[in-house]
Amino acid sequence: MKAHKILSSQILKKKKPKPVVLIHHGHSLFSALLSSTSQPITSDQSQSPSPNACQTSQISPAVILESVRSSQWHFIEHQSPNLDPSLISTVLFNLHKTPELALQFASCIEFHRLDIKTRCLAIAVASRLPSPKPTLQLLKQTVSSDIASVTVIFDELAVARERLGISTTILFDLLIRACCEMKRVDEGLQCFYMMKEKGLIPxxxxxxxxxxxxxxxxxxxxxxxxxxxxxxxxxxxxxxxxxxxxxxxxxxxxxxxxxxxxxxxxxxxxxxNVVTYNTIIHAYCSRGRVEGARLVLNAMRSKGIGPDSYTYSSLISGLCKEKRLEEASEMFEKMKEMGLVPSAVTYNTLIDGYCNKGDLEKAFCYRDEMVERGILPTVSTYNLLVHALFIECKMGEADDLVKEIGERGLVPDQITYNILINGYARCGNVKKAFSFHDEMLTKGIQPTRVTYTSLIYVLSKRNRMKEADDLFEKIMSKGITVDVVMFNVLIDGHCANGNMERAFSLMKEMDKLNVPPDDVTYNTLMQGHCREGRVEEARQLLDEMKRRGIKPDHISFNTLISGYSKRGDMKDAMRVRDEMLSIGFNPTLLTYNALIQGFCKNWEGDLAEDLLKEMISKGITPDDSTYLSLIEGMGNIDHSVESCNSS
Incomplete structure (x- = not known):
């Protein structure tokens, strides 16, 4: 029979109560004094106290203290609803020399149900523990519960501190730390100034x-x-x-x-120390100023402070950002020669650099080296490689790498799924893209705005605009914040499908949601107009861009030049080219191809050849499209000559 079940409210007939001895397996555990005006209970009742008996009994602090010291936690838990704040405070105060027991007691009676005064006393007692972790946890619970403001908590901790005779500032220091760890730094700062007012130095x-x-x-x-x-x-x-x-x-x-x-x-x-210099070196490298970082490295060495793995990782990262991959690899080898162990982050930096360069062979070599050195590839490692394989359209290899993630016991993250969905979306594989979306949900990984943008993209590319619109509405109903990129993808789909009305309605919706359009938005709409031969409307959009402070780019001008050229309005096309030059944009291959094609269609081969010479002089290499336009132009001229001769 459990001890807490046989303890009951012993009713005594005499004014002076007799001690009640709790028997557990034949041993006397403690004597307790219980007072009541009720009649004595039977032996059956003593084994299972009635709720009424529990509610009417007045339990003394001595009973609770002895229960704590003899680990009668079930009894304390059973009596917890009947313990008033005064009794709990008395018990906590008497346990201040044994804070471990006080902490267990506070937990047993459900700390979160205590009033603010009692909580702060419990926290003050717990602060005597060797480790600050339990006290920090109690403080966080108290602050996050909003039972009282941090100012009130501070004042109550001050009362408890004085009652327990604590001379240190540990309670206030830990309160500030708790606020900082909860990102409630302003409340922590408030406590700092309250300490100052009390003449206490944090x-x-x-x-x-x-x-x-x-x-x-x-x-x-x-x-x-x-x-x-x-x-x-x-x-x-x-x-x-x-x-x-x-x-x-x-x-x-x-x-x-x-x-x-x-x-x-x-x-x-x-x-x-090394951290001091590493901080500055990292700052230089993250801003692409590797040479400045090298000077700091030299100063560091002159002070007798040797670089560590983090120092070299920062420098390697900086070199990779500047696309100085050979130097990064050389520094990596030097790092290993010095006996410094590279981390997975260092390897990932190099892998990322070579993936961006398109050198997958070198990227995979670093992955293999990681494994050989006993450094496990991370999910980030695989994310970089899978993304690079998708860019190269190596779908089979990407699938194999995804399987390897699971085989190594790694869990794909949000980024992994976004890469997979984006990769299959760009390949136009709607089924595969949506299957990974469903897998995300199954695994409890919430899709992001990037996820949904990729799905809208693949639907748009497959001309499934009704589904794309439905998905967009679903996203909005979920409260997911849509951005200009998602709008641009959807607008592009409708423009490509000739639904300009819907495209412009989406632009109006952007204004309602305070999502400002960018150059891509306008370029997409301009291309939609030009596709339908409505070049003047496209021209008006270019002017609107400028009015809204959005700078046109090469695509903006090339879209208009191409539109006018296809329509045969070469004067307008050349006028746009001149405008392009006036604001500092040099014509591109697309510019010249559009103009050459337009002049050739207008049987103005001489002007087309002049443009060919001009583009070559500017270092722009003609492509197949350039020569095809010229050949077709020559064919038009020959056909025209033949027609004239026959007539």
Missing amino acids: KIETCNDILSTFLKLNRTESAWVLYAEMFKMRIKSSIYTFNIMINVLCKEGKLKKAKDFIGFMENLGVKP
């Missing part, structure tokens, strides 16, 4: 928590305001503090000031 680690959170949230100005306040309060910065502030300068793009800051910290007696 630990430097606490200040670093706030600074670091501001950095993650890109609130660099707030970080500087706090840093200045720390300086006024004479809170001594640690190496971690300086590294955060250097990172802040790097995020602001102030790389020279970041380098100068190293001198400032050295003057204050704090030596920079």
